[in-house]
Structures are given as structure tokens and as C-alpha cells.
Amino acid sequence: MSRDGFKVKIDKNNIIHNFNYIKDSTKKEIISVVKANAYGHGLKEVVPILVEGGCKYFAVARKSEALELLSLNLPDIKILIFETIEDFSLLKTHNNLEMCINSLSEFKELIQKDINFSQLHLKFDFGFARNGFTKEELNEIKNIIVTNNIYFKGAMTHFFSSNPEEVISIQKDFISWINFLGKERFEIIHSQNSAATILGLGEGSTHVRCGISLLGMLDPGIENENIKRSWTLSGPIYNIKDFSDLDFIGYTRKNDLDTKSYNRVGKIKIGYGDGFAKNNTNLLCHINDKEFPIVHISMDTSFVLIDDSIELGDSVEIYRNFEKCNSFLNMDHYEYTTLLNSRIPRIINEE
Structure with a gap:
């Protein structure tokens, strides 16, 4: 008789299947979101599986999660931190680390810190009440970009709805803002969460950014028989x-x-x-x-x-x-x- 306690079993083959399905169906590179211990699946277990499946790009919410990822010593991966970290010197120590710029004040501070902007992503807010730049700040942001001749790693936003019409409207505004600032100044553009990715939304983005769908979970009301639980x-x-x-x-x-x-x-x-x-x-x-x-x-x-x-x-x-x-x-x-x-x-x- 087993006296063991409970275990979470992770299906490696299904995670790799989901990754390949999303990559093949979108024809885009994937930024795999593995925050919150890979949504409870286990960050240290899931990330090597995704690397084996071909993923090179990961996103987390916090510095502590990024450090845990770095401790895995996986070669040639990039790590994006959604929240602004306090210790900017960490970016200089680890050139595979990237970070979001979440406010105008942070943007101005980073210019003074002589940070490599090819490790930074501008984040835009369309009423989600999270971090990010607003429409009213676009002119000032553009002036700073042009004055300092800045080129970024990426531009991003986050959809707060799975309603297709609403998502399409946000995406159009997002791309228009990027064009206003200078599309050539952003190496990559990403906006899709799992819901938008499965629904095929996010025209104009270069990468998809998803987490739960890679792990076989979908938002309520969204179905796709090709996504396998893991x-x-x-x-x-x-x-x-x-x-x-x-x-x-x-x-x-x-x-x-x-x-x-x-x-x-x-x-x-x-x-x-x-x-x-x-x-x-x-x-x-x-x-x-x-x-x-x-x-x-x-x-x-x-x-x-x-x-x-x-x-x-x-x-x-x-x-x-x-x-x-x-x-x-x-x-x-x-x-x-x-x-x-x-x-x-x-x-x-x-x-």
C-alpha cells in the first residue's frame, strides 16, 4: 500500500504538443509565460520541457521568478520580467534578462541609469488598470525616444477581454501607437494572451505571449480540442x-x-x-x-x-x-x- 502524499503529475508530451500546435497555427515565435510557478505546474519542471520542445523565450512577473529561472542554467534562453525591478544592475549582469518599462517616471529614470534599451519593452495600457503608458503620454514618450535615439527590444500590451470585437479594437490602437512612435524602433511586438492566441487575434504582433494554453488550460467559454491538458x-x-x-x-x-x-x-x-x-x-x-x-x-x-x-x-x-x-x-x-x-x-x- 502506498503511503505517499499527493503529487501533481505533469504530462511532458502534452506540453510539447501544445507548444508546437500554437507555434504552427500562429506561425509566430512564442513567449512562454511561466509566472506563479508556471500556474502551479512547477516552473523548474515545465521550463526544461518547453526548452526541449524548442522554446527560447520566457516571461515571468517578478524578479524572484527570473532568478529561479536563471538558476536552472539553461543555455540561450531569454527571460522577460513584467514588473519593473528595483535593481537595474541585474540587467547589466545578465544580458539575457529583459524588463518592461511600466510608467513614464520609470522611463526617465532608466535613461539616467545608462541601461541597454535593447533589453527593455515599452508597455501600453488600454484601460486595464495595470501598468503601462497611456494615450495622453504618447507625445512626451516620442520626444524622449527621438531625443535619445532609443531602440527597444519590444512593445507590449495585455488584453483584458476575450471579446473578439473589443480585442480587435485594442489591437488596432496598439499598432497605431507603435507606428506613431516608430515601428522600426521595436524589435518585437507582442500582445496576445492565451485567449487571443487561441481565437486568432492580435494582427500586427510578431510574437504570441501565452501561458495557460501551453499547459492545457483555456479561459472559460473558449474551446479548442487541440489543446491538451497536462x-x-x-x-x-x-x-x-x-x-x-x-x-x-x-x-x-x-x-x-x-x-x-x-x-x-x-x-x-x-x-x-x-x-x-x-x-x-x-x-x-x-x-x-x-x-x-x-x-x-x-x-x-x-x-x-x-x-x-x-x-x-x-x-x-x-x-x-x-x-x-x-x-x-x-x-x-x-x-x-x-x-x-x-x-x-x-x-x-x-x-
Whole structure:
């Protein structure tokens, strides 16, 4: 009988398939977004897979994530940091690091720091309430660019909608702003998130920039049968008790639970200390292709109501059906996958 805890299993072949499908269908190079521990899949596990598949360009949100990527010592990769970092000297130390310029004040500061602008991307904001330059700042930005004869690595924005008409309108404005500043001053142009990439939107961009779609997850309402899931969370039942022996299940009184149709409880090694939050209580998991409710979640363990068909060591899969789980939890799959922390090992499946 296995006494192991839960593991996230990563399907290597599906990640490479997704990468190749997106690259072939868009005819563009991919900037693979691997922030938030590759959306919970495991940054150190996913990035080497993508490199093996042919990816050379990655994006993260923060300096700490970039340093983790650098620690992998992967040759010939480029790393874009979305947020402005405090220590600009890091860019001089690592010429494969790139950074976004997120405000006019940062732009002016960088000019004074003698930074290589071929490592920098201008970011534009179209009402997303994130970082980026606005339309009102374009004339001043152009004056700075022309005065200092600046050439950038890239120009970028981020779509806040998957509505095709809205995305097309934003993209047209984005490209017009770049043309106003001088398209020749930007080596690459990127705007698409996963939704826009799958929908085929983003005309005028040179690269696609996607994360969840590479990992087999799509935004709600967007479907594509060519995108293959690459993530499974599972672990064994390692303790079973009959209800007749119990007054409590975890810290919950047995009589407070709806136990009809079940006569036993199984214990599994996953809890809120692993990032499996208590709002998963009453979520259905899968054991031997049957659904059973998780009725109590503590820090290190959780409890599942089961019947006589379940035995010690049987595999319990959580979050098998993303659509159902999204509805139950009132959150998207890339939110709760990201919550799972490093106590849950990430295991690469190459079969």
C-alpha cells in the first residue's frame, strides 16, 4: 500500500504538443509565460520541457521568478520580467534578462541609469488598470525616444477581454501607437494572451505571449480540442474507518454531515497547508471513476466519504473536471492550481 502524499503529475508530451500546435497555427515565435510557478505546474519542471520542445523565450512577473529561472542554467534562453525591478544592475549582469518599462517616471529614470534599451519593452495600457503608458503620454514618450535615439527590444500590451470585437479594437490602437512612435524602433511586438492566441487575434504582433494554453488550460467559454491538458493532482487513500467507530470526522461532528449513501471515511494526505484551501470542502473527487465528497479539510489531511468499493491505496484524483470545479469554487482553474505550494511534489510523466 502506498503511503505517499499527493503529487501533481505533469504530462511532458502534452506540453510539447501544445507548444508546437500554437507555434504552427500562429506561425509566430512564442513567449512562454511561466509566472506563479508556471500556474502551479512547477516552473523548474515545465521550463526544461518547453526548452526541449524548442522554446527560447520566457516571461515571468517578478524578479524572484527570473532568478529561479536563471538558476536552472539553461543555455540561450531569454527571460522577460513584467514588473519593473528595483535593481537595474541585474540587467547589466545578465544580458539575457529583459524588463518592461511600466510608467513614464520609470522611463526617465532608466535613461539616467545608462541601461541597454535593447533589453527593455515599452508597455501600453488600454484601460486595464495595470501598468503601462497611456494615450495622453504618447507625445512626451516620442520626444524622449527621438531625443535619445532609443531602440527597444519590444512593445507590449495585455488584453483584458476575450471579446473578439473589443480585442480587435485594442489591437488596432496598439499598432497605431507603435507606428506613431516608430515601428522600426521595436524589435518585437507582442500582445496576445492565451485567449487571443487561441481565437486568432492580435494582427500586427510578431510574437504570441501565452501561458495557460501551453499547459492545457483555456479561459472559460473558449474551446479548442487541440489543446491538451497536462496537469493531474492525485494521491492514495491511506486510512479507512467505519462510521460506527467515529463521533467526529476531522474536527467536524459526524452527525453534522450528510452521510447517507456512505458508510466509511477515507483519509488523504493533502490539506490547507499544501494550498488546498478549506473552500474545497464538499468538492467531489474521483476514486475508481466514481465521485465522492471531500467533507473535511485540515492543515495536513482531508477526509472523503466513501463506500465499500474503495480500498486502501486506491488513487484519489482531485480537480479532474475543471469546468465542474470552477463552478463549485467560483474561481477559474488557473487560480486554484496556482495555490498548491511546494509541499506537493511535481512529477513529470513522459509516457
